Amino acid sequence: MVKCGKLITFEGPEGSGKSTQIKLLANYLSGAGCEVVVTREPGGTPLAEHFREILKHHHTQEKIHPSTELFLFEAGRAQNVNEVIKPALAAGKIVLCDRFTDSTIAYQGYARGQDLHMLETLNRLALNGVEIALTILLDLPPEVGFARAARRVETQNSFDRMESETLAFHHKVRSGFLALAAQYPERIKVFNAEQPMEQLAAAIAREAADVVGI
Numbered sequence: 122m123v124k125c126g127k128l129i130t131f132e133g134p135e136g137s138g139k140s141t142q143i144k145l146l147a148n149y150l151s152g153a154g155c156e157v158v159v160t161r162e163p164g165g166t167p168l169a170e171h172f173r174e175i176l177k178h179h180h181t182q183e184k185i186h187p188s189t190e191l192f193l194f195e196a197g198r199a200q201n202v203n204e205v206i207k208p209a210l211a212a213g214k215i216v217l218c219d220r221f222t223d224s225t226i227a228y229q230g231y232a233r234g235q236d237l238h239m240l241e242t243l244n245r246l247a248l249n250g251v252e253i254a255l256t257i258l259l260d261l262p263p264e265v266g267f268a269r270a271a272r273r274v275e276t277q278n279s280f281d282r283m284e285s286e287t288l289a290f291h292h293k294v295r296s297g298f299l300a301l302a303a304q305y306p307e308r309i310k311v312f313n314a315e316q317p318m319e320q321l322a323a324a325i326a327r328e329a330a331d332v333v334g335i
């Protein structure tokens with residue numbers, strides 16, 4: 122087994138094909154001899170999955186306050202980092218995480234308008250010293266991802282708080298992700314999510330191989 126010990130995160134809007142690309146990269150890295158752990162946020166541990174359920178589907182008269190939402194994301198992250206991510210990295214595994222700290226900056230910061238410095242501080246607290254080696258940002262015009270997500274809400278008849286946000290909200294999320302990519306060009310690599318799946322997977326694999334050193 123190759124000792125890799127790197128955290129790779131995937132970010133992007135709903136409907137950008139993140140989960141498919143995570144599966145493909147996991148297969149590629151396993152094939153190259155790395156031990157791979159796949160996790161997601163919100164979620165990743167039984168406790169954090171409880172928070173996910175609230176964050177995604179809470180739908181009663183009592184609205185979730187933006188600060189409450191933020192704390193739930195960060196609480197789940199702290200749990201996932203300390204229970205899953207840190208131990209896996211220490212054991213030399215590669216961790217692929219579906220969404221992570223950049224989602225907080227894009228959604229709670231750029232889209233919901235919460236203070237970016239405060240969010241960075243909370244992210245740092247949840248990270249507990251863990252560093253992200255590479256972030257794959259799958260970029261997609263909100264109209265495309267939004268239409269896919271809206272169809273899903275209709276056909277599955279399941280309420281999803283974030284997917285029910287307006288198109289303007291999702292434009293802000295995208296601007297947030299692109300601003301982050303401009304701020305951290307070494308870590309965050311932007312990929313056009315509209316290109317053919319295999320072509321995208323090959324480009325992601327090249328970037329990951331470089332970072333992991335295989």
Ligand code: TYD
Binds near residue numbers: 162220224
């Ligand atoms: P999910 O179904 O995982 O979205 P997707 O399939 O698009 O990845 O739902 C997670 C939702 O939570 C998504 O709308 C993004 C949002 N989110 C935040 O607002 N802040 C965060 O810190 C994280 C991790 C996710």
